[in-house]
Amino acid sequence: MRPQYKDVNDKLDSTAKHETNSHGGRYNNPYVHITSPTSASDKRSKDKVLEVLNRCGKKVEDATRKAEALVGGLKDHLKFSPSISDAAMARLSQGTKMIVxxxxxxxxxxxxxxxxxxxLLDSFVCYISTTSGPVTGVIYISNRRIAFCSDYAIRLPSSAGGNGVAAYYKVVMEWEKISSISSSTNVLKPSERYVHMVTRDGFEFWFMGFVSYIDAFNCLNKALLNSRWLLLAFDLKGIEAESLTKQKLDSKILQDEIVKKVNENPNAGWKAAINDRFSNATVAEFKRLLGVKPTPKKHFLGVPIVSHDPSLKLPKAFDARTAWPQCTSIGNILDQGHCGSCWAFGAVESLSDRFCIQFGMNISLSVNDLLACCGFRCGDGCDGGYxxxxxxYFSYSGVVTEECDPYFDNTGCSHPGCExxxxxxxxxxxxxxxxxxWSExxxxxxxxxxxxxxxxxIMAEVYKNGPVEVSxxxxxxxxxxxxxxxxxxxxSNIGGHAVKLIGWGTSSEGEDYWLMANQWNRGWGDDGYFMIRRGTNECGIEDEPxxxxxxxxNVFRVDTGSNDLPVASV
Known part of the structure; x- marks a missing residue:
């Protein structure tokens, strides 16, 4: 509901409580700036305005007539200004000032x-309500903030008494500081409409006297909505790599020193080796395969977080390959090749497995469809995604089968360096x-x-529904x-990687682990698989399944008359 006021003065108390009579800096309100005028620059500015006015001749006459028409349209608001003639001249002067x-x-x-x-998106002549009365000026609306500046230096009360001091009245607010923008109306005079702004820390501002109120209000609201979308778009969630020097990026990823440090560490719990997969690869080449980008938070809006009954009894060890032996896709180890497409592989492989678990059919879905056709919504394709x-994408667009659209890199990346x-x-x-x-x-x-x-x-999800994608x-x-x-x-932290989680267990040394299927072919790791510590969120593995x-x-069953599994449409 829009707030309504009997008179503009009814709302001044909310503004006044944030102001003081101090001069030469800011009021107590952090968004209000009081700027002392420089007499020389003011004189030069006024001289320029007068010069233009005197030079314009007939144009001034036209401008005067326009100003008179403008005054007629502003009568309802001008009663809050010291005088109609001063305000009208302020409008004319403001337009001339813009030209100069x-x-x-x-x-x-x-x-x-x-x-x-x-x-800068737009600007509007208006008043701002202050404890010294309405102040005429211009409100500027940009994609980063709003800013108001009085037309001229105004008289502000001084703690020393007398005639007070002359100063420009400015207000500056960045969009992320603004909580709301609303419209309010004077119930006794509906033509008087105000823009009410409230900051996140509770300061209020009132603007009025717009020549085109609707245009100004719409511009303000659109800018506020756009700023919030951008905050979501660029507020990132997830894995971010360290900034590496060129020397580091050009060095070899596999190092004897690392192998030695791991294998000589009695508490490591795992073994390291120089593998053929990355034997000639640099850090930069290896980094390109790590395709999980920090995800804009807007992608998580409306996405539910699933939990399971804590009383569900789970086995101490579980392997999806043996739990659903009929589903051959679970045990497949693929090769993402020369592309940072791990984010797509982890997703497509997990969904393929779930089709078999849910509907009893072996099916291989297409990484290529997701990688090539999802576009900017999913990130940057081979340069990483979300x-x-x-x-x-699976929900709104679906994904075709591998038979329909096979992976583009049929070379794979078993050769050293993957270049x-x-x-x-x-x-x-x-x-x-x-x-x-395609559609079928x-x-x-x-x-x-x-x-x-x-x-x-996480264990309950895998136990009930099948493998999940983790980063x-x-x-x-x-x-x-x-x-x-x-x-x-x-x-060093090189980047983010996505894989398929297929089970869990505890090692002979008593270390709880997650069982993972990677997509770097079978020449890497333990025949393409690896285990990672469970229960401690090792490397963020438990952050976001x-x-x-x-x-x-588009799924149907085929009665083959044999013991073969049903298949999906392809």
């Missing part, structure tokens, strides 16, 4: 400076086989969710993993 000084953008920059990537956005890096493939939306239709090959999920970040809920921070030592239960021992449930849309 090169337009509102130049005036805005001179009065308030410029913030990074700031763009796991949560991959699962959202050169490949660009993101183009989206074709056409099956490679002419007798298959689509398979969907009915939901997207994250799993509550604790071991019990974690990769350090240099992880590239050397060979066997055992990994935990970070040494080396992502999953979804498969949909029956």
């Amino acid at each position: 000084e090169g337009g509102p953008e130049r005036v805005f920059q001179r009065e308030f400076g410029v913030l990074a990537v700031e763009k 796991p949560i956005a991959a699962w959202q 050169p890096a490949y660009p993101t493939p183009k989206c074709s939306r056409k099956c490679v086989s002419d007798n298959k239709l 090959s689509k398979h969907y999920s009915v939901s997207t969710y994250t799993v509550k970040s604790n071991p019990q809920d 974690f921070t990769v350090y240099e030592d992880f590239a050397h993993y060979k066997s055992g239960v990994y935990k970070h021992i040494t080396g 992502v999953a979804g449930l498969p949909s029956s849309k």
